[in-house]
Amino acid sequence: MAETVHSTTSNGPRNAEANPVARFFRATEIDTRLLGMVGALLIIWIGFQIMTGGLFLTPRNLWNLSVQTSSVAVMATGMVLVIVTRNIDLSVGSMLGFCGMVMGVLQAQVLPQYLGFNSPATWIITLAAGLIVGGSIGMLQGMIIAFLNVPSFIVTLGGLLVWRGATWFVTSGQTVAPMDINFRIMGGGTDGSIGATWSWIVGVIACLTIVASIINSRRQRRRFGFPLRPLWAEYFLSALGCVLVLGAIAVANNYYWPTNIAKRYAEAKGIPWPESGLDIPYGIAVPVLIAVIVGAIMTFVATRLRFGRYVFAIGGNPEAAELAGIKTRWVTVRIFALMGLLCAIAGAISTARLNAATNAQGELDELYTIAAAVIGGTSLAGGTGTIAGAMLGALVMQSLQSGMVLLGIDSPLQRIVVGVVLVVAVWLDTVYRARAK
Known part of the structure; x- marks a missing residue:
């Protein structure tokens, strides 16, 4: 039997009058205040990036x-x-x-x-x-x-x-x-950081947790008869969460140990020091x-x-x-x-x-x-x-x-x-x- 999806946007005439942006936010249930704060954070970051010369x-x-x-x-x-x-x-x-x-x-x-x-x-x-x-x-x-x-x-x-x-x-x-x-x-x-490999492992676990929580939330809504988000909204939220997590980990893995510390580490571990140096990522702190x-x-x-x-x-x-x-x-x-x-x-x-x-x-x-x-x-x-x-x-x-x-x-x-x-x-x-x- 096909699953009946009760979209949070199914409000008849009101939905027809709403613009696409409003329908998007209603379907995904994204907190607009939180989104506004994210926008303010991006403005702050971009402003300081320009003022500090990159x-x-x-x-x-x-x-x-x-x-x-x-x-x-x-x-x-x-x-x-x-x-x-x-x-x-x-x-x-x-x-x-x-x-x-x-x-x-x-x-x-x-x-x-x-x-x-x-x-x-x-x-x-x-x-x-x-x-x-x-x-x-x-x-x-x-x-x-x-x-x-x-x-x-x-x-x-x-x-x-x-x-x-x-x-x-x-x-x-x-x-x-x-x-x-x-x-x-x-x-x-x-x-006090876990390195690149463990950071990616943590990232994968976090992504699986995000997907599992969205699936569980959908099941709970269906169980108690609450309106369900459209499937595309569920996919979008899952993808957005995973992109943010993996993006943050990529940034953490692009910050490397100082050269003198990396040299001491290489000497202690018996690792040959290459001419181009040794890049050891910090990973998540x-x-x-x-x-x-x-x-x-x-x-x-x-x-x-x-x-x-x-x-x-x-x-x-x-x-x-x-x-x-x-x-x-x-x-x-x-x-x-x-x-x-x-x-x-x-x-x-x-x-x-x-x-x-x-x-x-x-x-x-x-x-x-x-x-x-x-x-x-x-x-x-x-x-x-x-x-x-x-x-x-x-x-x-x-x-x-x-x-x-x-x-x-x-x-x-x-x-x-x-x-x-x-x-x-x-x-x-x-x-x-x-x-x-």
Whole structure:
């Protein structure tokens, strides 16, 4: 029996009046706000490419850009859930710094006394301790917000000051370095990347996952009687996702190790050094891989789990959610505990990338994290937001910062630009919501 396809565009006269572009977006169900942000990102990239004389859109800069975006992108995924519930977390930068300092002291000063330097167990114990500290801080702040009814703005503003001060007291202001050799893999670099072969393997797996998710979504729609996208739209989305993934991997594989590092590697492995040199691709950086995995997990949590539905229900109407039997206070506690865990992961990435734990680590990251979520379409009024949008927003913020650094723009002016972009993003969100009513 032939399959009956209920297209999302089957709206009779309305469909006949719609132009081809509108019909295309309705059929593919592409988020126009997300597409607009992609367009803005492309404009930023092309603009900086012209202004820097072709330095911005190079494999080297794009690879470094992805690594620099990772820690903020990880925290932005949690900030989406916080803002969706009409809360805010101003302490994420300080929590990152405190967790980073705790992990730095553990692996540089405490654990070597018992395990020696560069023990295989050091990075595991260090990361576990960081996650426990971050989760505990987030849970503490969440409980104050949920059960003592103190506004999240005040609690996390206090946390910003408290945990930044606590970071200083851990080492009396001293920088801790170097980090464990295995722990440094989480920060990128020559050892913190997976190479060309494994990058292509990861790319193929990602493409298969994209296709499988689209097929599964179609089956679920058919099962519950929801309208189905046209087959051409399914093919288009599958092809688009695979092209983007494989394109990103091709760029990562076109950035090669520096010559002196490649020479040392060749000598250590007994590889003859050719006259033309040896090109060893970096491939995907480990922190980027961590950020993508965190993004995928958070997307699953937000869209597939009951917890995620509760979060958006609370953001849409807290009173109705309470009356519906949702334990809103405990959901709030879990959201902030999750935010603390993500800050610890971001702290691990940042500390590993710097190969040191410093007192200034994570400063102003709360600004970039909130800006990334808002630019990514998360409404400060609550109830609306996407994980993918927040991660794309983090890339937009880092692109602005990276481009301004290449242009030699001073740090104070960079902050002015970031502040202006944040205000404009909130204004655009207000306009969008007003037109949507």
